[in-house]
Amino acid sequence: MLIDCAAYEHGRRLSNLSIDGISDYLGRPDSFVWVALKDATPEELEKMQEEFGLHELAVEDAHKGHQRPKIEEYGNSLFIVLHTIDLDGSELLSGEVAIFLSKDYVLTVRNRSRQGFIDVRARCEQEPEQLSQGPAFVLYALMDAVVDRYFPVFDALESELETIEEQIFTVGAQRATVERLYQLKRKATTLKHAVAPLLESVGRLHGGRVPLIFAGTQEYFRDVSDHLYRINTSIDAMRDTINTAIQVNLSMVTIDESEVNKRLAAWAAIFAVATAFAGIWGMNFEHMPELEWKYGYPTALLVLVVICGYLYYRFKKSGWL
C-alpha cells in the first residue's frame, strides 16, 4: 500500500507524485524522491524495482521479509533492513522496515510494523536546511526514530526485571518468578537481535571510508551508533543479570525448601516424642506402677507438655521453627 510519494528539492517538498511520475525526478541535482510503502504487494515492489532499478536480490529480501538488520551496498545504492520493536502489553511485537537508498531516492517498505514514519517525514519537512542534505539525512532521521523507540521497550523490560527482583527475595511465588525470568530473557534476546547486527553495520556509515552519499552526515550516524552501542551494552548487562537472577532464584528455592524441611523435622520430632511416650504408657504390662498411681495421668500429661515445650523452645531458638 502506497503511504506517501513526494519529490524534494533543496530540502523542500515539491509535490505529491504518482508512481509513474517518479522517473521524472531521478537524476536531477539537489533533489530526490521519497516513497513510503506499507505491506507492499509483489506488484508494487516490481513497479518500484522498475522505476528505481533496484537489485533483484534486495527486492527479494524486502518481499520475503524475516531478514536480519543489515546495511548492504549494491553498487551506488544501499539496501537497509531495520527491525522495529513495539510493546503490546507485556509482549514484544517485531516488525521490519526495508529501505532502498541512493543519492536520488529513498524508498521505505514497512512490514508487520505498527510504527509509522509520518511523523519522521513531518519533522524532516520542517527542517528544510537539514533535509537538503538529501537521502542520507532521511536515512538518519528514520534510523534515529527506529532506534529511539528501542529505549522505552528496554525500559519496560528493565522495570519488569526490577519487579521480578523483588519477588525473588520474597518467600513464595517462585514458580511464576522463574517463568517470568525465562520470558524476559527471550524478550531481551529479541531486542538484542534488532540491535546487535545493526550496530555492526552502522559503523560502516561513519568510520574511515564511507559510501560517498554519507560524506557530510558521519556525525549523525556516529550518534545513532552511540545509541545502539548504549542499548546493546545495557541489553548484555540485563541478560547477564537475568542469568544471575535465575541462579539466585534457584538458591532461594533451595533455601525455602531447606527451611520447610527444618520445620518439618522440628514438628515431626515434637509429635514423635509425644507419640513414643504415649505408646510406652499404653503398653499392656501388668506391673507398671505409675499407671496405678493416682496422679499418674496428669503427671504424664505434664511430662509430655514439658518435653514438647522444651523441644519447641530449642527449635525456636535455633531458627528451625
Added chain:
Amino acid sequence: MLIDCAAYEHGRRLSNLSIDGISDYLGRPDSFVWVALKDATPEELEKMQEEFGLHELAVEDAHKGHQRPKIEEYGNSLFIVLHTIDLDGSELLSGEVAIFLSKDYVLTVRNRSRQGFIDVRARCEQEPEQLSQGPAFVLYALMDAVVDRYFPVFDALESELETIEEQIFTVGAQRATVERLYQLKRKATTLKHAVAPLLESVGRLHGGRVPLIFAGTQEYFRDVSDHLYRINTSIDAMRDTINTAIQVNLSMVTIDESEVNKRLAAWAAIFAVATAFAGIWGMNFEHMPELEWKYGYPTALLVLVVICGYLYYRFKKSGWL
C-alpha cells in the same frame, strides 16, 4: 554412481557426455562441464581426478568424507565441502557434498545425503542467462539450495523448543523434558557445525579480494553469507535459550520438590497430631476421668476433627496444601 554429466555453452545444455568425452570440452571459452556423482567409488574418483587434474589431497578428502564444511583453493581450482542436513522424523541426518570447481568444470560428489540436486540443475537450465556466468553461478545455486534447506530444519528445532517450553512450566514430566532439551541441544550443535565453518569460508567469496572466477557473482555469495549469518545467529540464540531452559527446568524441578515436601509436611503434621492424641487416650493409666465420661469418646473424636481441620485450614491458607 554417475548421476548426470553434461556440457554447457553460453548457459545452455549442449549434450549429455560420457565420462571420457569430458576432456573435449575443457578449456573451451564460454563453456563448462557439470558432473554429478553420488557415493562415488574410488575408481570413479580416480577417473575424475585424471580428467580434471584434481589435487590429490582434495580427492582424498572427498573419498574419506567426514570433512568439516570448507572452501579451499588449489591453484586455479576450488574444493568445497558442504554439509546437508535433513530431517528424519525428529532426528537429523547429516550428509556431505564435495564440490570441485574451476572455470571449466563443476564436479559434485554427494555422500550419505538424501538431498539430490536434480532440481537445482533443472532450475539453472531454465535460466540460461544466469547459467552463462559459468561454474561460479552453479556453485551459488548449489550452495543456495543447501543453505535454504537448513531453514526448515531450524524451524523444526525451534518448534520443538517451543513444545518443550510449554512442558517446562507444566507440573510433572520433567524427566522427559530434560532429555528432550539435551537431545535438542545436540541437534542444534550438529546444525551449527554445518553452518559456522561455512560462514567463515563464504566470506572469502564476496569480500575485497576474491578468486577471479567469482568476480561477477559477489552479490550472490553475499546473499548466501547473509542467510548463513542469520541462521548462525539464530542457532546461537537457540543454544543459549536451551541452556537457560535447562537451568530453568532445574529450578522448576526443585520447586516441584519443594511443594511436594510442603504437602508431605502438612499431611504428616495432621496425622501425627491425630496419632499423638489417640496415643494419649490409649494410655493405660487407671485414673483418666475423661475415659469414663459418657460423652468422652464423641468429644475426643470432635477434638481430633477440630484440631486436624484447623491445621488443614491453616496449611490450605498458607499454600502448603
Added chain:
Amino acid sequence: MLIDCAAYEHGRRLSNLSIDGISDYLGRPDSFVWVALKDATPEELEKMQEEFGLHELAVEDAHKGHQRPKIEEYGNSLFIVLHTIDLDGSELLSGEVAIFLSKDYVLTVRNRSRQGFIDVRARCEQEPEQLSQGPAFVLYALMDAVVDRYFPVFDALESELETIEEQIFTVGAQRATVERLYQLKRKATTLKHAVAPLLESVGRLHGGRVPLIFAGTQEYFRDVSDHLYRINTSIDAMRDTINTAIQVNLSMVTIDESEVNKRLAAWAAIFAVATAFAGIWGMNFEHMPELEWKYGYPTALLVLVVICGYLYYRFKKSGWL
C-alpha cells in the same frame, strides 16, 4: 548553575570572566578559558553553544544526560562524557560529567554528581607550569580525579565481598547472603559500565595517532588508561568471583539441607523404633507372657533405651547427629 569561569594564560589564572566575556579570550595563543557548570539549564547550554560554537548533537547529549562514557571528536573539538560513582552508605550513586574541549577552552557540565571539581582546579592552579600545557592537561586532571575516585568505591565492594565470603562458609543466614551477592553484582556492573567504555576511548588519546592537542600529554593519558585497565580487570575478576560465590553458596545451602535431612532421618528412626516396640507391647493378645512377668516393664524400658541409645551412638559416629 555557573560554578566558575576563568581565563588562563601561561598556566596562570588571569581573571574571573562573565559569560559574555568569554569570546574575548578565545583564539589567543597560550591562553584558554575554563568554565564549570552544574546541572546546567537549557538556556545556559544554549549560551555556551553560542560562545564556543559547540556541535548541536554534543549539546543535546549533555542536556539529555544518561550517556555512556565516551570521547567523541567533532572537528577540532572533543566531547567527553565521564561517569562519577559515589558511595552513599552501601549504595552507589552514579553521576555524569560532560566535558567540551578544544585548544581554546574547557567546559565541564556536571549532572547528578556529588563530586565537585573545585579541588582539581585549585591543584591545577598551584602548578602553573603543567597547567600551561593547556586544556589537555585540564582534561587529564579531571579524568585522573574521576578515575581515582573509583578505587575507594571498588575497595568498598571488595570488602563487602569479603564479609559475604565469611558468611557463606558459616552455617545459616544464606537467605541474606544470596541477596547481598546479587546486589553486589549489580553494583559491580554499575562500576563496570563507568569504566569499560572509557578504557576503550582513552586509548585513542595516547596511542599512535592522537588529536593534535594531546601531542605532549600522551604519557599522562597512558597513566589514566593504566588505572582504568587495572580497575577494569579487578571488576571482571570480582564479577567472576561473585558468580562462583553464588554457585558455592548454593552448594552450601544444599549441604546444609542434606545435613538437616540426615539429622531428621536419624531422630525419626530412633523414635520410630521406640514407637514400634511400644506398639507391639501395647497389643491386646491374651497370651503375651512377657506382659505378665514381674520385671517385664522395666526390662522393656531398658530394651528401648538400649536400642535407641545404640542407634544414637551409631548415628553420632557416622556424623548424622
Added chain:
Amino acid sequence: MLIDCAAYEHGRRLSNLSIDGISDYLGRPDSFVWVALKDATPEELEKMQEEFGLHELAVEDAHKGHQRPKIEEYGNSLFIVLHTIDLDGSELLSGEVAIFLSKDYVLTVRNRSRQGFIDVRARCEQEPEQLSQGPAFVLYALMDAVVDRYFPVFDALESELETIEEQIFTVGAQRATVERLYQLKRKATTLKHAVAPLLESVGRLHGGRVPLIFAGTQEYFRDVSDHLYRINTSIDAMRDTINTAIQVNLSMVTIDESEVNKRLAAWAAIFAVATAFAGIWGMNFEHMPELEWKYGYPTALLVLVVICGYLYYRFKKSGWL
C-alpha cells in the same frame, strides 16, 4: 638413545650415518640428514647441538620437556614441539616430540611417547619423489602421523560420552556418571592442550608469508591445519556437551530425588492414616459402641483397607507411586 640416522639425496636414502659423519652431509644441495633420538641424554643433545648448530634455548626446551606444542623460528632453522596422545586403556598418555629442522636436516627427539616414527620414515622412503622436497615434507609426514593419531583418541572419548549419555537418562548410577563426566572432561582438556596451540602455530606454515623451506609444501600444511581445526572444533563441542551433561545429570538427580520424595510421601500418608485410625480404636474410652459391636473388628479392618486402597489408587493415578 639413537634410533636412526641417515642421509637422503633426491629423496633416496644414501647410507646410515654415524653421528660424527653428519657434518659431511650438511650444506650439500638436494640432500639432508634425518636423525631420530628417543629419550635423549644431555650428552646426546649436546652432541647434536654441536653438529647442527642448534640454538641453546631450543636445546634446553627439548631437554627439559613439558613444553606446550609450538613452532618457533631461530634464524633459518625451526624448533617444533608436538604432543603425542595415546590411549592406555581408558587413560590418556601424553608424550612429546621435539623437532629441529632446517633445509639441511631434521632431528626428532621423542620423550615419554609410545609412538615411534619408524613407519613414517618407511612410508617416506617409499615415495622418494615426495621425500625429495626435503625436510619440509618430512615435517609434514611427522605432523600428519601425530595428528592422525588424535582421531582414534577423540573417537574413544566420543564413544565414552555416548555410553555416559545413556546412563544419564537411566535411573540410578548417577554417582559413577558424575565422576566419569568429570574425568572425561579432564581428558578432553588434555587433548585440547595438544591441539589448540599447534593449530595456531601451523597457520604460519601455510598462510601468506611462510619460511622459505615451506614454499612448495603449503597445501600439505593446510591439510594438517584442516585436520587440527576439525578436531579442535569437535573437542570444543564435546566439552560444551559435557558441561551440559553435568547440568542435565544434576537435573536428573534432583528429579530422582523428587520422585523418591513423592513415593515416600505417599507411603507415609497411607501408613499414617492406618496408624491414626488404629490409634483411635485403641483408645480406652469406656463408651465406644463400635468396639462392642460384633462385626466391629472386621468392619474396622475393611474401613482401613478401603481408605488405604483409595489413597493408593489416588497416588498411583497421580504418578506418585
Added chain:
Amino acid sequence: MLIDCAAYEHGRRLSNLSIDGISDYLGRPDSFVWVALKDATPEELEKMQEEFGLHELAVEDAHKGHQRPKIEEYGNSLFIVLHTIDLDGSELLSGEVAIFLSKDYVLTVRNRSRQGFIDVRARCEQEPEQLSQGPAFVLYALMDAVVDRYFPVFDALESELETIEEQIFTVGAQRATVERLYQLKRKATTLKHAVAPLLESVGRLHGGRVPLIFAGTQEYFRDVSDHLYRINTSIDAMRDTINTAIQVNLSMVTIDESEVNKRLAAWAAIFAVATAFAGIWGMNFEHMPELEWKYGYPTALLVLVVICGYLYYRFKKSGWL
C-alpha cells in the same frame, strides 16, 4: 634500603658504587649501572629519579605500588612492573618488583616480596659474555627468575586440586571441599593476575618492532613469553576445571542427599508398617478372635518380622539401603 649498586663494563663487574657515583658511569659505551633497592623510601626514590632522570609518573607508580604487571616506554627508558608470587604454607604472598631500564642502567625496586635477586645477579656475573649484552639481558634474567618461580606455585595449586578431586568423589566432607575449591579459585585468580597482563606486554619485546635496546635479545624474551603463555593456559584450564569441580561437587552433594532420603524412606516404611500392624492389634474391639488364640502373639510377631524382613530385602535389592 639499598641492596647492591655496581657498574659493569663488557659484562664484568667494575666496582661497588656509592649512589652519588652513579652519574660517572652513565653514558659510557659498553657499560651500565645496576642498582637494587628494597622497600625504597620516598627519599631513596627521589635520589634515584635525580640520578637517572626517571619520569615522574613511573616513580609515583613505583612508590605507591599495587600496580598491575606492565611494561611501559618513557622515551628511551622503560618502566616494568612484575608481580612475585610466593607460597606461604598454602597461602599465596604477592609482592611487586618495579624495574627502571635504559641502555645505561637497571634499577630494581622490590616491595613486599620475599624473593631476592642476589642469585640472579650472581649467575649473571658468572656469564660475562651474556651480561655484556647490557640491561636487556639483565631484564631477561630478572624476568626469567620471576616467571620460573610461578611454576612451583602453580604445581602446588595443581596438587591441591588433585587432593580436592579425590575428596569430591568420596562420600562426606563436602562442606570443606566447597570451601577449598573456592579458596583455590581465588589463588588461581591471583596467579592469573600476575601472568596475564605480563604476557601481553612481553610480546612487545620480541615481536616485529621492538625498542632498540632489545634488538639482540628477542629470542630470550620469546622464551619468557612462551613460559608465560604455558602457565597462563594452564591456569585457565585449572580455573575451568575448578568451575566444573564445583558443579560436580554440587551434583555429588545432591546425590548424597538423595541417597540419605532413600534410606530414610526405606526405614520409615519398615517401621511405619510395624507400627501400623501393632496399632491394629492394639485396638480394643471386643471381638478380635486372633487375640484370644493361643499362638496369636508369636504369630503376630512372626508376621511383623516377615513383612519387615521382606521390605528390608526389597529395599536392599533396589539399592535404597
